[in-house]
Amino acid sequence: xxxxxxxxxxxxxxxxxxxxxxxxxxxxxxxxxxxxxxxxxxxxxxxxxxxxxxxxxxxxxxxxxxxxxxxxxxxxxxxxxxxxxxxxxxxxxxxxxxxxxxxxxxxxxxxxxxxxxxxxxxxxxxxxxxxxxxxxxxxxxxxxxxxxxxxxxxxxxxxxxxxxxxxxxxxxxxxxxxxxxxxxxxxxxxxxxxxxxxxxxxxxxxxxxxxxxxxxxxxxxxxxxxxxxxxxxxxxxxxxxxxxxxxxxxxxxxxxxxxxxxxxxxxxxxxxxxxxxxxxxxxxxxxxxxxxxxxxxxxx
Amino acid sequence: xxxxxxxxxxxxxxxxxxxxxxxxxxxxxxxxxxxxxxxxxxxxxxxxxxxxxxxxxxxxxxxxxxxxxxxxxxxxxxxxxxxxxxxxxxxxxxxxxxxxxxxxxxxxxxxxxxxxxxxxxxxxxxxxxxxxxxxxxxxxxxxxxxxxxxxxxxxxxxxxxxxxxxxxxxxxxxxxxxxxxxxxxxxxxxxxxxxxxxxxxxxxxxxxxxxxxxxxxxxxxxxxxxxxxxxxxxxxxxxxxxxxxxxxxxxxxxxxxxxxxxxxxxxxxxxxxxxxxxxxxxxxxxx
Numbered sequence: 307x308x309x310x311x312x313x314x315x316x317x318x319x320x321x322x323x324x325x326x327x328x329x330x331x332x333x334x335x336x337x338x339x340x341x342x343x344x345x346x347x348x349x350x351x352x353x354x355x356x357x358x359x360x361x362x363x364x365x366x367x368x369x370x371x372x373x374x375x376x377x378x379x380x381x382x383x384x385x386x387x388x389x390x391x392x393x394x395x396x397x398x399x400x401x402x403x404x405x406x407x408x409x410x411x412x413x414x415x416x417x418x419x420x421x422x423x424x425x426x427x428x429x430x431x432x433x434x435x436x437x438x439x440x441x442x443x444x445x446x447x448x449x450x451x452x453x454x455x456x457x458x459x460x461x462x463x464x465x466x467x468x469x470x471x472x473x474x475x476x477x478x479x480x481x482x483x484x485x486x487x488x489x490x491x492x493x494x495x496x497x498x499x500x501x502x503x504x505x506x507x508x509x510x511x512x513x514x515x516x517x518x519x520x521x522x523x524x525x526x527x528x529x530x531x532x533x534x535x536x537x538x539x540x541x542x543x544x545x546x547x548x549x550x551x552x553x554x555x556x557x558x559x560x561x562x563x564x565x566x567x568x569x570x571x572x573x574x575x576x577x578x579x580x581x582x583x584x585x586x587x588x589x590x591x592x593x594x595x596x597x598x599x600x601x602x603x604x605x606x
Numbered sequence: 607x608x609x610x611x612x613x614x615x616x617x618x619x620x621x622x623x624x625x626x627x628x629x630x631x632x633x634x635x636x637x638x639x640x641x642x643x644x645x646x647x648x649x650x651x652x653x654x655x656x657x658x659x660x661x662x663x664x665x666x667x668x669x670x671x672x673x674x675x676x677x678x679x680x681x682x683x684x685x686x687x688x689x690x691x692x693x694x695x696x697x698x699x700x701x702x703x704x705x706x707x708x709x710x711x712x713x714x715x716x717x718x719x720x721x722x723x724x725x726x727x728x729x730x731x732x733x734x735x736x737x738x739x740x741x742x743x744x745x746x747x748x749x750x751x752x753x754x755x756x757x758x759x760x761x762x763x764x765x766x767x768x769x770x771x772x773x774x775x776x777x778x779x780x781x782x783x784x785x786x787x788x789x790x791x792x793x794x795x796x797x798x799x800x801x802x803x804x805x806x807x808x809x810x811x812x813x814x815x816x817x818x819x820x821x822x823x824x825x826x827x828x829x830x831x832x833x834x835x836x837x838x839x840x841x842x843x844x845x846x847x848x849x850x851x852x853x854x855x856x857x858x859x860x861x862x863x864x865x866x867x868x869x870x871x872x873x874x875x876x877x878x879x880x881x882x883x884x885x886x887x888x889x890x891x892x893x
Contacts, residue, residue: 404780406697430853443774456782459792466772503778510782 320452351399352375352514352544358412360393360402368393368577371412372565375514380536380545382585384552386600389565390577391548393518398417399435431595433460436507440519442499444491444506449474449483450489452502458509469509477505478535497528504535508543515539517547521554522605552601554586562588564597629871632864639858645865651828652840653862654848660862663868664828668745668838672820675749675834676756676813681806683753684760685795688802690759692768692791704765711758719822724750729833739836743825749834752819756809763808767801768794800885807881811874817842817861841866 353375360368370552373396375381383391392404400421403406403493416506421431433456444452452599453470467588470487474480479501482586483494500520507515517536529551536558549555554577555562563582581588581597592598637645640660648661687707691700726748731739738745755775771794779793795802817840826847839847845863853860 348854399781401777401781404777429783429785432781437781438778439774439777439781441774443772443778445775445778445793455779455792459779459782459784496773506782 312368316453330574337434350511351375352417353546354413354415354418355397356413357417358394358397358410358414360390360397361407361409361411362405363407366574366576368380368397371579373579373582375544375546378540378542379560380540380547380558382555382562383546383548383565384550384555384562384600385565385577385580386567387550388575388577389567391563391565391578394579395518395546395548398436398514398516400431401437403428408560413573433510434512434514436510436512437516437518438500438503438507438520440528441523442496443495444499444502444505446490446492447490448488449494449502450487453505459578460510471510473505474502475541476508477501478531478538479505495528497524497531500524500528500532501535504539505531508539512543514544514546518543521548522550529554541557552589556589559585561585564588564592564594564600566596566600611857626871629864629868632861633868636858636861636865637862639863649830654853654859656853658858662841664830665839665841665844665866666869667830667832668785668820668824668828669814669840671745671832671834671838672752672824672840673748673810673813675746676816677806677810679750679753680756680760680809680813684757684805684809685764685802686782687761688764688768689756689790689795691765693786693794704762707758707761710754710757711762713755715755715816715818716822718751718755719748719819722747722819722823726751734835737765741825741837743823743837744835744837745820745824746834748820748822748824751823752813752816755816755819756812759812760805760809763805764798764802767798768806770801771797786822803881803885807877810877814870814874814877815842821846839869845870 351374353373355371355373355375358368358371358373359366371394383395396402397410397414398416398421402410411421416431416435420426420435439576445455447455449472454466455475457466457469471484474483479498480500483489483502486493491499494502499522500523503552504515504520520534533554536547539545540560547555547559561582562585564580565577566580568578570576581592581594583593588597592601640862645660645662648659649663650659650661651664652659652739691704695703723742727742727744730744730747730750731742734740775797776789779789784792820838820840820843824840824843826839826843827837828839828844829836832839847867848859848863853863
């Protein structure tokens with residue numbers, strides 16, 4: 307499954323040929339690191355993605371992404387529409403498997419385990435790696451049943467009450483809904499629904515939470531509550547968020563990856579990773595002119 | 607233009623009301639001759655004999671037994687087909703399979719009738735597990751084939767209901783580590799329940815109203831029994847058989863047809879009302 311870097315594709319793409327060295331941490335490097343060593347070396351890598359290509363049928367949608375996601379950080383994926391950032395995000399919990407014709411090649415190591423390896427059960431992957439979607443998508447069930455859905459699917463029958471309360475509390479929703487747990491989740495406001503979806507994802511005790519533009523359907527106040535929540539959650543969870551909102555990426559994330567759509571010689575639009583670095587670096591001194599152009603609002 | 611379109615819409619309503627109204631006068635005349643209590647509770651049905659017996663229960667039981675057999679086939683297999691089509695089948699398979707299933711709905715019922723009598727009934731006789739095998743005319747064969755006949759309708763309408771469930775709900779369930787079956791059984795089917803129940807009710811109405819299959823394959827003997835291996839007559843089969851006979855207009859026998867017709871109408875009407883309540887109570891609103 308490891309991609310073969312074809313040299314002709316490698317030329318003329320300075321980004322891919324030189325991934326920022328401090329980000330690409332393997333488990334081996336971490337094992338060698340000394341406690342108290344400089345900050346980058348102590349971070350544990352959750353995802354190590356190498357040479358990732360995504361095809362939809364014959365169409366190449368995302369090409370040659372190399373990126374490493376560190377534990378207990380918020381990694382933001384930004385870029386213009388159609389740059390493949392959502393597609394990329396969906397590779398991390400094998401949601402793309404559900405799209406007929408979608409094909410992922412390259413390597414996605416999750417704690418050193420090849421996520422697309424032959425022994426991997428995608429259902430198990432999604433239990434470990436939760437996801438929150440752009441549009442709040444609570445089930446048309448009660449608030450309680452929404453949060454208990456994941457644990458129940460995973461065979462848990464006892465202790466659900468505590469689990470539901472805990473998950474709702476973690477999602478900063480418990481106080482607002484504790485008296486109406488049996489009411490329909492659809493009676494909640496959009497922001498509450500999204501926090502319910504976060505609670506629902508947390509109830510299965512995932513390791514990673516992927517968020518695909520979680521605030522794009524919400525008003526600014528609801529958005530800022532979700533942002534506060536993300537910062538709170540990163541103490542225990544690794545978060546990868548796709549966002550259209552650059553201020554949001556700047557506010558909450560530790561690292562930012564900038565994607566864009568390249569027009570290939572054939573005329574096809576292909577999503578590529580342009581630059582990946584500390585969020586502060588990306589927003590103050592990006593190394594690629596395309597990143598700078600996007601950040602400063604000159605295009606995209 | 608709007609007037610023409612309104613007339614189109616009004617036509618079916620007017621016809622329906624007309625049919626119901628036309629049922630009333632002969633039914634009223636019938637019940638001037640026959641006691642309503644005797645009609646509804648009597649256990650012997652021989653309205654065209656002398657002396658006539660007007661106990662409707664045997665043909666109600668016949669209708670019930672045949673309908674239950676039909677639903678026992680159509681509901682599980684129809685729902686299974688719908689779940690397969692909407693949740694499991696690849697788009698290419700669905701594109702071929704759905705029209706093929708819908709072709710089943712286009713087969714004339716008289717063909718189904720002879721299929722029941724000449725093909726299914728011998729198997730029913732051969733494979734009968736306990737006691738004496740049934741005769742060639744039996745309610746089970748008619749019911750099974752009727753189930754096959756209404757299966758495409760259940761499948762197609764249920765599939766429509768499942769397809770209307772927003773994709774986001776399925777994604778949400780998958781993202782929580784649900785298997786395909788868990789997504790289908792815990793999210794898609796509950797969310798589509800109102801449409802599925804509507805399909806089910808329509809199927810029951812079709813089964814209650816279906817005439818040709820039972821006329822051909824179930825035998826023509828009113829028979830108050832729950833044993834589907836026996837020959838039976840249903841309400842519709844009685845109407846068809848009596849209606850094609852040489853009853854003189856205005857005779858009590860002739861009015862019997864309308865009385866049974868009114869009863870059929872009342873039964874299906876209340877079934878619809880009941881199902882509406884069930885749907886309102888259990889459905890999951892997702893909009």
